[in-house]
Amino acid sequence: MMMSCKHATELISQGLDRPLSRSERLRLRLHLLLCLGCRRTQAQFRFLREAMRQHPWKL
Template identity: 60%
Template sequence: MQSCKRATELMSQQLDRELSGSEKLSLKMHLFMCRHCRKCDAQFKVLHRLASARSQVDKPDKD
């Protein structure tokens, strides 16, 4: 099993780029076995959604 440190790196990277097949599988297996990383992954996703929504609100209207 990969380390939690590596798993969190992949969680962060998946928000910015498409993970390779082996990275996806490795992360999925780790998340299956590690409840702490599952919680961290959920928090990453919430923060990413909030940041994306906020950036949409802050965009000036173009006329």
């Protein structure tokens, strides 16, 4: 059964904070291959990190 989008977004988020296990990575990759909404979410979560890195108040 395919992973739900909600769970996929949880793994996308956690992937920014901890190394995912091999099976988590594989299942997420498979889900992303098939799901445009989750690919967009991944790009957007990554953008949030990038934006905070470049925050004008940050040094």
